[in-house]
Amino acid sequence: MSTQITVADEVPARTRDHYTIVKAKHPGRWVSAVVILAVFAVLLQSVFTNPRFGWGTVAKYLRDVSIINGIGVTLMLTVVCMAIGIVIGVVLAVMRLSLNPVVRTAAFGYVNFFRGTPVLVQLLFWYNLAALYPLISFGIPGVALNANQLITPIFAAILGLGLNQGAYMSEIVRAGILSVDNGQLEAAGALGINRLHTLRRIILPQAMRVIIPPTGNETIGMLKTTALVSVISVPELLYSSQIIYARTFQTIPLLIVASLWYIVVTSVLSVGQYYLERRFAKGGQRNLPLTPLQRITLFFNTHDRLARKGGKL
């Protein structure tokens, strides 16, 4: 037996058979779906028939002025503290990659300190700073600010959450910078692009692809962490609800109000994160995956009912 060379032209055209592909049945999928829906129905029934949920009260306070103001404070804290965190994070990340051992160690010390202590303790510390430094001069002669007036609850909250977030962000940014191929540094160097420009124009934009997803995660985490500052009486969403239920004793309905708003805002942030990630994926993949909306449109444009059932085409 000898192997023969065949050229495409010589291969006879395959005759079409008349078999139909029948998709496998999946009874297990149907059973699990029914079980889940049943459990969900029971839950839903209990939620709407138990009068202690107090849905009437929830509806009444859902758009209460002080609740809406609380959301405003929560959002403001989230944005400001994340902004502070990102700036500190980038600076610390660059410091940790420095060749200077003192600079490197200082950055590591910062991260270790703020990551190593509970943020709740840090908040209380900042809130009570006046007990430690009654007068703050920043080392400038002639300046003596009253710490009690300077460190308002909101200022303590911003300091505590922002500085703490900087420590976490620096690890994220550092991972992003390290993810960029060393060849990029060399190529930029060979073109005569200096270190600062290389960082800004070449390294950071590529690092963003790695930095954005966990940063979105951190932003959502920060939104919820702001609830902690209720202990230093900053009128954010949770504290605003607490003030109301301290007066009306309707604890559960008001906690539901706060929870509903947290879910709404984090959901909006998640959608924002998705589109932000897409934007920075530029050049990372040959073609961007479709958005859920595009996918749904495509599904209904290309699938007729027969094909979806796996029937004969």
Place this chain on the structure above:
Amino acid sequence: MTAMATQPLPAPQSATPMVKADGIEKNYGKLQVLNGIDMEVKAGEVVCLIGPSGSGKSTFLRCINHLEGIDGGRMWVDGKVMGYDIKGTRLHEQKDSEVCRNRTGIGMVFQHFNLFPHMSVLENLMEAPRLVLKQKRSVVRERALKLLDAVGLAEKAEAYPRQLSGGQQQRVAIARALCMEPKLMLFDEPTSALDPELVGEVLKVIKDLAQSGMTMVVVTHEMNFARDVADRVVFMADGQIVEQGPARDIITNPQHPRTKAFLASVL
């Protein structure tokens, strides 16, 4: 393809050599990678560095534009010492900004292309001339488009590197280096990462560039290319120059036993 040389041809018999290496030494820890390399490359000359892997040819190439610092000797490019200021008998390391300024006249092409993946092809070409040479956008853009045309990729200006084949990416990388209007081009195994059928298109671009009069130092494993394009071939082994001479003579009639053994194994 004369469009590739965007500058007039350098004078064939310039007094100062384009590259002058004087006893270059380089160590990685205890391992001596370069063991006193002396070499001159005249303006307009094309030199191919060949040799077994680990012979130090890529390291030497990277010493030319100071991507690697050196541990001994001196390197001149176009009459300027690379990476150091000579003060008496001391070599003071230059600041980043000075190193960068000296590199602007030297183009480099890497084995793995190293295009900037977050920028389009055109942006890849325009980035350094805009940022480093501070040239006007319209001027750079016109030159970049001309260069893309010269490497046969005019229609890919808006594409992103990952949408291109390896051969196309390497041709973009060559155009990117040329967009800085360098006096000297360094190639570090420019075809080693390519699929075999894509090697030809890249070698053709490099060959055209050589014929346009560009001074070039090429580290390569393509012996046929070295024989046909190079003025001179330098064979390195164990961090030293073992044999060098006119390309055709070295490739077809090597003298040193190590050169003979190497060529016998690759040809």
